[in-house]
Amino acid sequence: MQVITIEFLIFLPLVALVYYLIPGKIRYIWLLVASYFFYMSASPVCALFLVTSTMTTYAAGLLLQKKRRKSVLVCCLLINLGILGVFKYADFACGTAAGILSVFHVQMTDPGIKLLLPVGISFYMFQALGYVIDVYRGDITAEVNPFRYALFVSFFPEVMSGPIERAGHMLPQFREPAAFDPDHVRDGLLRMMWGYFLKMVLADRIAILVNTVYADPEKYPGTVLLVATILYTFQIYCDFAGYTNIAVGAAGVMGIQVMENFDCPYLAGSIADFWRRWHISLSGWFRDYLYFPLGGNRKGLVRKYINIMIVFMVSGLWHGADWTFVLWGGLHGLYQIIGKLLMPVRNFMVKAFHVNRNSFSHRLLKILCTFSLVSFAWIFFRAEDINTALYVAGHLWHFQPWVLTDGTLYGLGLDAAGFNLMLGCLAVLIAADLCHFHGLKISEKITAQGIWLRWLIYIAAVMFILVCGIWGPGYDETGFIYYQF
Amino acid sequence: MKYRKTFLFLIRAVLFLVILTGVLYCTAVVLQCKDSQYKYADFFRTADQLDVLFLGSSHVINGINPVQFYEDYGYTSYNMGGHGSVVPSTYWEFRNALDYCRPEYVVVDAYMLEKDFHYLDQGEDGEDANSSTDQLHLNMDCWPYSQTKVAAVKDLLSDKKLQRQFLYDFILYHNRWEELGQNDFLQLTGNEDRNILMGAEQRFKVDAVPDIEYPKDDTGMLTGQTQGELYLEKLLKDCRKEKIRVILTFLPKAQVTEEDVQSANSAGQIAEKYEVPFLNFLKKSDVVNFYTDMNDNGHLNSNGMQKVTEYIGQYLHEHTDLADHRGDTGYELWDQRVDEFQQSEAEQTQTQENLYSELMVLGNHSVNYVVYVKAGSEILKDPEAVGLLEELTGTKEIENAVQSGGPYFLAQDDTKGIMQEYTEPAEPDAFDTTAGKMEYIGLPDFGAVYLNGDEDHNLLDMGDNYGSDLQILIMDRKNGQVLKHQCWYAQGQDYQLCEDDVAQGQNR
Numbered sequence: 001m002q003v004i005t006i007e008f009l010i011f012l013p014l015v016a017l018v019y020y021l022i023p024g025k026i027r028y029i030w031l032l033v034a035s036y037f038f039y040m041s042a043s044p045v046c047a048l049f050l051v052t053s054t055m056t057t058y059a060a061g062l063l064l065q066k067k068r069r070k071s072v073l074v075c076c077l078l079i080n081l082g083i084l085g086v087f088k089y090a091d092f093a094c095g096t097a098a099g100i101l102s103v104f105h106v107q108m109t110d111p112g113i114k115l116l117l118p119v120g121i122s123f124y125m126f127q128a129l130g131y132v133i134d135v136y137r138g139d140i141t142a143e144v145n146p147f148r149y150a151l152f153v154s155f156f157p158e159v160m161s162g163p164i165e166r167a168g169h170m171l172p173q174f175r176e177p178a179a180f181d182p183d184h185v186r187d188g189l190l191r192m193m194w195g196y197f198l199k200m201v202l203a204d205r206i207a208i209l210v211n212t213v214y215a216d217p218e219k220y221p222g223t224v225l226l227v228a229t230i231l232y233t234f235q236i237y238c239d240f241a242g243y244t245n246i247a248v249g250a251a252g253v254m255g256i257q258v259m260e261n262f263d264c265p266y267l268a269g270s271i272a273d274f275w276r277r278w279h280i281s282l283s284g285w286f287r288d289y290l291y292f293p294l295g296g297n298r299k300g301l302v303r304k305y306i307n308i309m310i311v312f313m314v315s316g317l318w319h320g321a322d323w324t325f326v327l328w329g330g331l332h333g334l335y336q337i338i339g340k341l342l343m344p345v346r347n348f349m350v351k352a353f354h355v356n357r358n359s360f361s362h363r364l365l366k367i368l369c370t371f372s373l374v375s376f377a378w379i380f381f382r383a384e385d386i387n388t389a390l391y392v393a394g395h396l397w398h399f400q401p402w403v404l405t406d407g408t409l410y411g412l413g414l415d416a417a418g419f420n421l422m423l424g425c426l427a428v429l430i431a432a433d434l435c436h437f438h439g440l441k442i443s444e445k446i447t448a449q450g451i452w453l454r455w456l457i458y459i460a461a462v463m464f465i466l467v468c469g470i471w472g473p474g475y476d477e478t479g480f481i482y483y484q485f
Numbered sequence: 486m487k488y489r490k491t492f493l494f495l496i497r498a499v500l501f502l503v504i505l506t507g508v509l510y511c512t513a514v515v516l517q518c519k520d521s522q523y524k525y526a527d528f529f530r531t532a533d534q535l536d537v538l539f540l541g542s543s544h545v546i547n548g549i550n551p552v553q554f555y556e557d558y559g560y561t562s563y564n565m566g567g568h569g570s571v572v573p574s575t576y577w578e579f580r581n582a583l584d585y586c587r588p589e590y591v592v593v594d595a596y597m598l599e600k601d602f603h604y605l606d607q608g609e610d611g612e613d614a615n616s617s618t619d620q621l622h623l624n625m626d627c628w629p630y631s632q633t634k635v636a637a638v639k640d641l642l643s644d645k646k647l648q649r650q651f652l653y654d655f656i657l658y659h660n661r662w663e664e665l666g667q668n669d670f671l672q673l674t675g676n677e678d679r680n681i682l683m684g685a686e687q688r689f690k691v692d693a694v695p696d697i698e699y700p701k702d703d704t705g706m707l708t709g710q711t712q713g714e715l716y717l718e719k720l721l722k723d724c725r726k727e728k729i730r731v732i733l734t735f736l737p738k739a740q741v742t743e744e745d746v747q748s749a750n751s752a753g754q755i756a757e758k759y760e761v762p763f764l765n766f767l768k769k770s771d772v773v774n775f776y777t778d779m780n781d782n783g784h785l786n787s788n789g790m791q792k793v794t795e796y797i798g799q800y801l802h803e804h805t806d807l808a809d810h811r812g813d814t815g816y817e818l819w820d821q822r823v824d825e826f827q828q829s830e831a832e833q834t835q836t837q838e839n840l841y842s843e844l845m846v847l848g849n850h851s852v853n854y855v856v857y858v859k860a861g862s863e864i865l866k867d868p869e870a871v872g873l874l875e876e877l878t879g880t881k882e883i884e885n886a887v888q889s890g891g892p893y894f895l896a897q898d899d900t901k902g903i904m905q906e907y908t909e910p911a912e913p914d915a916f917d918t919t920a921g922k923m924e925y926i927g928l929p930d931f932g933a934v935y936l937n938g939d940e941d942h943n944l945l946d947m948g949d950n951y952g953s954d955l956q957i958l959i960m961d962r963k964n965g966q967v968l969k970h971q972c973w974y975a976q977g978q979d980y981q982l983c984e985d986d987v988a989q990g991q992n993r
Binding site: 180185417418459462467469473 | 646650662
């Protein structure tokens, strides 16, 4: 079962209904059953990995609670990361080894390792490992109740694609569930609706154009590549933020708060700021469990830069077992290092040109520069291989502006109506993010209205998503970009 | 306080869901593809009046005209044929229809009886399967959700996702927002466009050079029991149970394959087994003229439809006791459809852009007309065009014009029951027409048609279109007024309508 299916829209109300009807003390049991049902409906076999990860980290937590032994932590990390490594990276490692050996004229036959990648493994495993490290550090006490802990690892809204939650935030909510509050239900549903809008109306519509261009980029002029790359920047945001909104909303319906994963990332004024706003739960995880243990910025400037590069390249690898992802992560690391190295020059320029750092124009310039750098890096994330990425990166500068007006853009999988609808919806997204950025909560504004206007907006929104969303025959409900990670 | 809030929330939630469902229903109605609604809108209006149902494939849709049926005999019928409809689809079309009507007769065509697959989406090959599945929407979308529809969809399609698309077609049609037109919204008020031919569709092309084939051995039968035969027998059993009488047919085709013959023979055998009549048009070579009545090798054009409808109507008239409803109270819609059909037929004579089609539709008797072919025209050397002119007159007179080189003149006035035909230079006496006294002058290099002695106004264009090969004057049956004047130019066997007339035709 996927979140963009009618089954899920039946499943969620049923789960929520039973959840509120049964006593608070056993609600976590019900959620655990529902979560495993949800996960196994997508991939029954893969539940074995979920169970393994849950059992090993649960046991490690208890052992570490008794005695803080590094060996237990290392052992637990090795088992879990070993599973992740084998199932996610074995093929990549073999391919890389073969590539290196071929440089020395040594032929290595392809072992043909095509292992099943368990759904959501990168997400729930990181969540579970975060718990073990927190217990090891003494930040939290180990959860004794195995079912409650199992729910923490498998909680259905986030098990597939995050957010990668922290035990300290989730376990207390499972221990003492919130009472039924109509406002929670309403807010959760509104949040889900926004998620469906982002995913079905925007991300999947943009995907049609982007997939057309990226399937054969050599067929298209440079400006089309540029447009497709910019649109992909929005597609991946809408796709992932869409899922996150659905997940956060679904949890919210049951009064469970899940952490935010996005905070207007494309309004960031720097790459560092971007990473404080994009996939916040993963950035935080890498910061707390990798960057700080590596020494962070406490061991000198060079070491700091090395640590940044390590974190971002590992982050790239976490996203996918391919060098394109490593390059993507590496680019973000480089952006930050270059940005820091150029800081004196930038400060000098600001001074020399009497730039007001708080002026709108300066902030806009920073946002546009950051957006451009992020968009450029997404090329490596999206392209099928490095050669394609390099081709796109090298050719999108070929300026052929007439493709913007001669109808070329209407021949890339979306007709004029579909393309214009996409532009309109992008304008809505940008406006919504600007409001959020400035602290204006649209949902609060809507819920403050009289009933007829509220309902009119709700119904119009539902109809808009159903009518203009991309779904139905030929639609792949598992097509979330972050599902593959 | 807490419970009150929860209670109010539940009340509001239920009310909201009710309104949302209502809006969703209306949206689904607007977005639904209207092909099926268009075809079957009158079925739902007339279901309780229907005496006959015609079942089968596109051969039936293009072969039998219920409005002509009513016009000629007063029999009320509906054409339930479906494009690409194999016998299992036909069976379920019948079952769905029975939820609304109880006809006295069903006429079932046995085309594609040889098809031996159960599920349409697992048909003979991928393309055929997709096509069959797509075409099934024409026969399925119109039926509201019911047990019969569920059973039909489950029986015809194996893929669960496809089944859902048929049962809840909003899944399929939600993205039609880009193509919505006025008619889509009119569906909400029941004023949408509808098929005025009670499910039938006319085709207007003339396949003047059809691939006429007929196997040497026409005695073969289908081997084993195909799914087609199985479902035909199911249908016959159901009819027996429901006391509905059946007539089996195999409608005419120009290109008859071995499988067609086997299907027809097996249908004949089944007909014998169930003691129902079988009208095998493959063996009735005198009903249609393959050179003038085929749209393509398999489908009849409007001329062919008229002849086959006439034949079946005559058969029912002679062999059944069906009631003539013409003039009955409550059957006004049928009379209205007859009027609309006649009007549409008249319009068709003025909108064709192909000479063969034009000559074919002139035979629908909806207008009076004059055809003039200039002397020495290429048209007189074109056997297909000559054949169509012969079809109009029912004579072979035009052969004289072919020999002499013309000019050729034909005046057909159904109102007065007059047909005048001249095949060589002539200046005959004036004759009576609905328009008045018509005088024809046909010289080797000049032609004229005058009315009531007014020689200042030649109805033929001997000015700008003097060089045209063929001119047609289309005249109102009631008052003889010239509705359209067409001038056709021959370029080999390719015919062009002079541009003014093309434009007028398109404007209509």
